[in-house]
Amino acid sequence: MISKYITSEPINLELAIANSCNFKAGALVVFSGLVRNHHEGKAVDYLQYDCQIEMAQAAMDSIVEEACKLWELHYVFCQHRIGKVNLGESAVVVITSASHRSCSYDSNRYIIDKIKAEVPIWKKEFFSDGNVVWV
Numbered sequence: 001m002i003s004k005y006i007t008s009e010p011i012n013l014e015l016a017i018a019n020s021c022n023f024k025a026g027a028l029v030v031f032s033g034l035v036r037n038h039h040e041g042k043a044v045d046y047l048q049y050d051c052q053i054e055m056a057q058a059a060m061d062s063i064v065e066e067a068c069k070l071w072e073l074h075y076v077f078c079q080h081r082i083g084k085v086n087l088g089e090s091a092v093v094v095i096t097s098a099s100h101r102s103c104s105y106d107s108n109r110y111i112i113d114k115i116k117a118e119v120p121i122w123k124k125e126f127f128s129d130g131n132v133v134w135v
Helices: 013-020 053-070 101-118
Strands: 002-007 027-034 042-051 073-081 083-086 090-098 121-127 132-134
Touching (some): 002 053, 013 027, 013 073, 042 053, 042 073, 053 073, 090 101
Antiparallel strands (some): 073 090
């Protein structure tokens, strides 16, 4: 089973993990990219993400399909926030499950690295000093 999407709602990590359980799986790897309170020595108040949803979703679909060809996965969950994301909240979550841990770890790292590099989602950082920067 594969679940992936873009959302403006907070990511419910507990529910995502609960839905990821599969009795075939011997491993479940969870990556949650959190909004931290600093970047390059500057205090961050929050982040804002934006995208063209159909393009971003298509890119995520392609990445997950590639991962499923490379590893024998039982379940993949990918979710990326758009809109305002506060400190400590998950901006992106990737969950992979497989029979063996190496597949779960390797595929999870592959998916998050490709999402960060290839999915057209733009990040705007709001700093405590009033500066705003698009990344």
